Amino acid sequence: MSAKERTLSHLLAQRGQFISGEALAELLGVSRSAVWKEIESLRKDGYQIDAVPHKGYRFCDTADLLSAAEVTQYLSANARSAMHISVEREVDSTNAILRRLAAQGAEEGTVLIASAQTNGRGRLGRQFHSPADTGIYLSLLLRPVCAAEQAITITTAAAVAVCEAIESTTDQHAEIKWVNDIFVNEKKVCGILTEAAMNIESGRLDYAVLGIGINAYLPDGGFPDELQLIAGALKNEHTAGFRSRLSAEILSRFWNLYTAPPADLAEQYRRRSFVCGKTITVHRGGNALPATALDIDDHYSLRVRYEDGREESLSSGEISVRLAREE
Numbered sequence: 001m002s003a004k005e006r007t008l009s010h011l012l013a014q015r016g017q018f019i020s021g022e023a024l025a026e027l028l029g030v031s032r033s034a035v036w037k038e039i040e041s042l043r044k045d046g047y048q049i050d051a052v053p054h055k056g057y058r059f060c061d062t063a064d065l066l067s068a069a070e071v072t073q074y075l076s077a078n079a080r081s082a083m084h085i086s087v088e089r090e091v092d093s094t095n096a097i098l099r100r101l102a103a104q105g106a107e108e109g110t111v112l113i114a115s116a117q118t119n120g121r122g123r124l125g126r127q128f129h130s131p132a133d134t135g136i137y138l139s140l141l142l143r144p145v146c147a148a149e150q151a152i153t154i155t156t157a158a159a160v161a162v163c164e165a166i167e168s169t170t171d172q173h174a175e176i177k178w179v180n181d182i183f184v185n186e187k188k189v190c191g192i193l194t195e196a197a198m199n200i201e202s203g204r205l206d207y208a209v210l211g212i213g214i215n216a217y218l219p220d221g222g223f224p225d226e227l228q229l230i231a232g233a234l235k236n237e238h239t240a241g242f243r244s245r246l247s248a249e250i251l252s253r254f255w256n257l258y259t260a261p262p263a264d265l266a267e268q269y270r271r272r273s274f275v276c277g278k279t280i281t282v283h284r285g286g287n288a289l290p291a292t293a294l295d296i297d298d299h300y301s302l303r304v305r306y307e308d309g310r311e312e313s314l315s316s317g318e319i320s321v322r323l324a325r326e327e
Helices: 003-013 021-028 033-044 068-074 079-084 095-101 148-169 242-259 267-270
Strands: 051-052 054-059 084-088 110-114 136-141 175-176 181-184 188-197 204-215 279-284 289-296 301-307 310-315 318-321
Touching: 003 021, 003 033, 003 054, 003 068, 021 033, 021 054, 033 051, 051 181, 054 267, 068 084, 068 242, 079 148, 079 204, 095 110, 095 204, 136 242, 148 175, 148 181, 148 188, 148 204, 148 242, 148 267, 204 242, 267 289
Parallel strands: 084 110
Antiparallel strands: 051 054, 110 136, 136 204, 175 181, 181 188, 188 204, 279 289, 279 318, 289 301, 301 310
16 A cells, blocks of 8 residues: 555544644654645545644545545455455556456456546447546456356356445445346446456466446436436435445455355345346347346346247346336
8 A cells, every 4th residue: 555545544544533744654654744745645636635733634524536545444354355456546447457467467356446437348348438436447356266157156246246235335226137237226327347368278267357337426417328218326416435435345245255155146146136027138149039038047047038939048148128217
């Protein structure tokens, strides 16, 4: 953790109270002049920090700015000991950066969170809309000891974790659209993308990068026209510290599911699905096939019945659901 991050961490620990420059300097093992430079650097990053003579510095809890120190503060003990978190204002793609770091030997538990992406990545080569300061764009590097076909469990565990995290930090109920989208009030608020590299000789994963993009707030001017009917956000107004708390909840809950998968994980995923029983469209090879979603099995395949009575289990692919607002 850098000196700036440690300075912020100490200010957060004394949230709402003053801490003297002398005390900060002693905690950090630096001069008071160095403390002042770190405070100024934090202010340039957008943090509001009061400075009062003979009292010291105080973190003003008014802005919802992501920081590694604040996310770490909210992590569960297990996740905190396993994860190495970095936060950036803007990157091209958190998943792309972590894939490069993975190829260079980065450790499992490496986390990159950004407030904006210039080239966010979604499924099937799509771009993921990633405007500044309204979302959470998070990637986590994993090195699971499992066969490549078991990578689906990473995505499904993440989907359950995101739903739990949303419900623990807001008054919203979250549901899963098979296989990797999270919906609130019939609008997509989160997309999950797991990208993996396989060791050809062993048939096992070399690494996996779990990417999660969440719309915390509505972007200025709203969503682009092509997303207006689809996308939603968790909150209408910015709330101090919300994105850091939500990030930590997601990481903590996912880490528990990843390191100690419960026997009923598939059932937890299935209970949160809003697809089963609905009329859907299966998109395949340029064709749109009407079907009914029947169930999700213990391997996370979606069982569907087409209009001609034929049934099939989909292990991957793209579906769309006709929602009530579209009728």
